[in-house]
Each structure stands twice: as structure tokens, then as C-alpha cells.
Amino acid sequence: MASGHFKQGIAAGRLPMQAYAKNFSDLQPPLDRHEALVEADRCYFCYDAPCMTACPTSIDVPMFIRQIATGNAVGAAKTIFDQNILGGMCARVCPTETLCEEACVREEAEGKPVQIGRLQRYATDVAMAENKQFYERAAPTGKTIAVVGAGPAGLACAHRLALHGHEVTVYEARPKAGGLNEYGIAAYKSTDDFARAEVDYVMAIGGIEIRNDMVLGDNFQLADLVRRHDAVFLGMGLGGINALHAKGEEAHGVENAVDFIATLRQASDLAALPVGRRVIVIGGGMTAIDAAVQSRLLGAEEVTICYRRGKQDMNASLYEQDLAAANGVNIRHWLQPRRVIAERGKVTALELEYTAMEGGKLTGTGELLTLAADQIFKAIGQSFSAAGLNGSGDSIELEKGRIRIDEEGKTSMAKVWAGGDCIHGGDDLTVTSVAQGRDAAESIHRALTSNGRV
Known part of the structure; x- marks a missing residue:
């Protein structure tokens, strides 16, 4: 009998049971105390810190890293929470590679920034694990x-x-x-x-x-x-979810990437989640990357991201694009969907058109490409x-x-x-x-x- 890996169409249980826990484990394991101290020691503690300017919440990055370096992780957490009460999650999901870490002087000097995001996670995790509450409510205002x-x-x-x-x-x-x-x-x-x-x-x-x-x-x-x-x-x-504006997009197997991600996030049994054998994701942002990578981690054999513009135009950072490639996702540029091909109401392929920039405007070239697929995710933005x-x-x-x-x-x-x-x-x-x-x-x-x- 063929293994679950070769199931046709959209199916669950494509991988051995133990693979799911491994595939969906922490992308970047937290720093331990020693690792945090070593990493904090790399910071120059700049007076006019460009990392702080690059942070949308203006966290005093040099201050909290100095506090970690002196063994005061709880104090570092307060410095973070004073500006960003959701600093723990932001440490996990922020594109630090294009914000604080891109601005880091170490990045400029040697191409290896201080790992600000992981240090922020270390400090906030310590405070939350100890349930350190730093704030007391003011007297009731009646408002x-x-x-x-x-x-x-x-x-x-x-x-x-x-x-x-x-x-x-x-x-x-x-x-x-x-x-x-x-x-x-x-x-x-x-x-x-x-x-x-x-x-x-x-x-x-x-x-x-x-x-x-x-x-x-x-x-x-x-x-x-x-x-x-x-x-x-x-x-x-x-x-709201933006439409593909492609013929046949109502076929079974065409889904919203945000719904797929939400379902996965709430699932108690990842092995029970169905995924296609050949998956196409339309889009170039973080949602497209997340949907594509997680499709691979659920057992999809071929996952392709199709984006209508070039690599440099993708909203997803280069780090995220590299993460997708490292997980076996194929990213193809200058392609836009034209027609969903279905048999008996189920997706079998996607017809795409090559695109190009002409006079500063994106246009279709008329040249077509057909990719086999049994599942298509729309990740082209929300309204x-x-x-x-x-x-x-x-x-x-x-x-x-x-x-x-x-x-x-x-x-x-x-x-x-x-x-x-x-x-x-x-x-x-x-x-x-x-x-x-x-x-x-x-x-x-x-x-x-x-x-x-x-």
C-alpha cells in the first residue's frame, strides 16, 4: 500500500505522527541565561542608538540589554513593557531583521547584529514566568x-x-x-x-x-x-478577503490562507488537518510565507508561492523568504493567476500568466503557464x-x-x-x-x- 505521503488530493495524516511535533516546535528556541549574557555583551550600548529609533514602540534597547548583561532580566522586562506591553509576542513575530537588528551598529560593521529579538524574548519570558506585575492602576476615574x-x-x-x-x-x-x-x-x-x-x-x-x-x-x-x-x-x-479575480476560484480546494492559518493555530491534532499534495499559494507577504511553510510541515510534497512582481517587491522579508526556501517551498515571481482548472468541482491545476513592468505599470505578457495543484491558498491581502x-x-x-x-x-x-x-x-x-x-x-x-x- 502506498504511504500517506502519496495520497491524492487534500488529505490528512501525510506524515508519521512524531513528525508533527518536531515540525511545529519553536522556530527559534529561547536563549538560556548564559547565552543571553554572552549575546548581551556584544551590544555597544550606543548613546544615540539607531535600534531604538527603528523600533515602532521606541523601546530603550541599549538599556534593556545592559540590564540583561548585569543579570537583571526582570528589570529589562519592565523597560520593554513600559513601551510595549506585548513585548513577549513582538519578540517572537516582529521582523527584527528589517527593524532594530537591521539598524544595529554590529550589522553595519560586521554583518551580524545583536540578536535583539531573542534578548527581548529572554527578558519578557523571565518576567512572565515569575508573574512579575510592574503596574498598579491609578485611582478610578469613573470613565x-x-x-x-x-x-x-x-x-x-x-x-x-x-x-x-x-x-x-x-x-x-x-x-x-x-x-x-x-x-x-x-x-x-x-x-x-x-x-x-x-x-x-x-x-x-x-x-x-x-x-x-x-x-x-x-x-x-x-x-x-x-x-x-x-x-x-x-x-x-x-x-474581508480579497478575491483572486481568476475564473473558477469557487472550486473546491481554493481557500483563504488566513482561514487555513487560523484553523491550524486552533487545532488540537495537527495530524488530522488535511493538506494538498501539490499546493500553490498566491501572494508575497507574511501570510503567504506562513501558509506555504506550514503546508510543507503538514506533509505537502510540492508547495509553490506565485507572486505577480519581483523578489525585491515582496512584503515578506528576505529572512522569511529564505525560511520558506529552506523548508522546500519554491517561490516563483512575475506570475499572476488567470484560471483555476477543476474536474468535478475540485481543483486540479492553476493557469497563470507571466507579468512584466511596462512604463512603470504591471501588465500581463500573454504567455501562460499551468501548474498542477489540488489546493490553492489566497494570500493577496485583506480588506x-x-x-x-x-x-x-x-x-x-x-x-x-x-x-x-x-x-x-x-x-x-x-x-x-x-x-x-x-x-x-x-x-x-x-x-x-x-x-x-x-x-x-x-x-x-x-x-x-x-x-x-x-
Whole structure:
């Protein structure tokens, strides 16, 4: 009998049982104390630290690394959490290779930066393991704020508002809090249910209530929140999935990459998850990489990422692209989908067209290519759903399909702020969402305490 490796179509159990635990183990095991001390000693502790400038949350990187170097990991964690209460997850998922580590003087001098992300993880892991709580709530202000979305932006906003003594109610559409940290990143980047542990750590400050399965536009409207609360923060991320605009994309086997990743993240038995033998992922960002690599780790024999532009145009970092290649993923550029080929309603192949830049515009060349496939993942971006935003006699202004805000995170509607992936101009990074949630909270606090109203 043929092994599970050669099952046709989309099937579960392609690998030996023991392979799943190994394949989805921690991508970068944590540093132990000795390793952290050695790595911290490599830091020059720059006075005018470019790594700090490169961090969207402006963590004092030289300070926390010096604290690690002197054996004060808990103090280092406080330095991190003062700026980024979700510093533990950001240490795991941030593209540090294009942020703080790319700016590191060691990178400039010798091509080997200080491992800032792993040092940040070391410090925050120590503090969380010891349940060190650094913050006490201020005296109650009597003000209540609604936060829509329990993702990175919403949690950071809620924590900072609670710190200032306000009462916060978080309305979350999913059964669990955490947003993309819980549902949207590769399982090997955040193991041992860390996303849930981090939510618990944030909630420990008190003054925050999370109401799950509450969908804006369905269970409640923005106008309701504006009437009931002193201020509202919108941090619900993106809910819509962009279409391929390819013929036949409704065929069985064409799936959304974000749904695939969410299902995998919540699975109790990875061996039970079906995956195709030949998988194609359409897209060039982090979601495409995560879907492709995890397909391979589940046992797909051939995984190909198809991206319509060149390697340098991919949103996924070079590190992530190399990670995909190291896991056997083939990345092909200058290809766009034209037609999903199916038999009896099931995907059998994908017809693509070669692309090129002409006069600064991406165009199809007319030359076609057909790749065999039994599963196709769409990872070409998400769209914002404005359901539930309006209807109060006022409206939220949008810009290019997302919420328009000013420099403090204020929207066009009185009493309403926003941050994270749902706003125009964001870069779709966890760490940026945290910074936007934190800064909006400070703006809300100033507004509530300057004249008692917003």
C-alpha cells in the first residue's frame, strides 16, 4: 500500500505522527541565561542608538540589554513593557531583521547584529514566568471606554487606559482574545499557547472586561458604544478577503490562507488537518510565507508561492523568504493567476500568466503557464469592513478603504479613536499596532482628564 505521503488530493495524516511535533516546535528556541549574557555583551550600548529609533514602540534597547548583561532580566522586562506591553509576542513575530537588528551598529560593521529579538524574548519570558506585575492602576476615574477588537492594538490600548484608572470593555468578535497573535501567525512562531498567556498577563492589571463573540455591525453598532461610553477605540483589524479575480476560484480546494492559518493555530491534532499534495499559494507577504511553510510541515510534497512582481517587491522579508526556501517551498515571481482548472468541482491545476513592468505599470505578457495543484491558498491581502461604523447621524471618514485618523489616532467622529490594521497608512505589523493602541490611549486619557469630556 502506498504511504500517506502519496495520497491524492487534500488529505490528512501525510506524515508519521512524531513528525508533527518536531515540525511545529519553536522556530527559534529561547536563549538560556548564559547565552543571553554572552549575546548581551556584544551590544555597544550606543548613546544615540539607531535600534531604538527603528523600533515602532521606541523601546530603550541599549538599556534593556545592559540590564540583561548585569543579570537583571526582570528589570529589562519592565523597560520593554513600559513601551510595549506585548513585548513577549513582538519578540517572537516582529521582523527584527528589517527593524532594530537591521539598524544595529554590529550589522553595519560586521554583518551580524545583536540578536535583539531573542534578548527581548529572554527578558519578557523571565518576567512572565515569575508573574512579575510592574503596574498598579491609578485611582478610578469613573470613565468608561469601549475597545473594539482584542488584537494587539486593542489590548495595548486597553492596558494603558486601565493603568490610568479608566474602566475598559473590550468587544471581540472571535471566541478568544489575541487577534492575529492568537489566530493569524504561524504555529511554530508562538508555541505553548503563548498568545493566551500574554492576554492573561495584560488582563492582570484589572479594570478590563473582554466580551467575546461580539461582532460590530451584528451584535452592536458603533453608535451604541458612543452613547454608552465616554470614548471608543476601534482596533478590529481587517475582516474581508480579497478575491483572486481568476475564473473558477469557487472550486473546491481554493481557500483563504488566513482561514487555513487560523484553523491550524486552533487545532488540537495537527495530524488530522488535511493538506494538498501539490499546493500553490498566491501572494508575497507574511501570510503567504506562513501558509506555504506550514503546508510543507503538514506533509505537502510540492508547495509553490506565485507572486505577480519581483523578489525585491515582496512584503515578506528576505529572512522569511529564505525560511520558506529552506523548508522546500519554491517561490516563483512575475506570475499572476488567470484560471483555476477543476474536474468535478475540485481543483486540479492553476493557469497563470507571466507579468512584466511596462512604463512603470504591471501588465500581463500573454504567455501562460499551468501548474498542477489540488489546493490553492489566497494570500493577496485583506480588506476592511465598515459594517456597523455609521448610522448615528455622524460618520467615520475612510481613506483608501480604511479608517482615516489624525496624528493622535482620532477619527472624524467625536469620541472615537482607531489604530491597528483597520486604519489608513499602517504597515500591518504587530509592533506598529501596539504603538498605535498605546498612543491612542494616551490621547484618550488626555481628552478625558483635560475637561472631563471628549
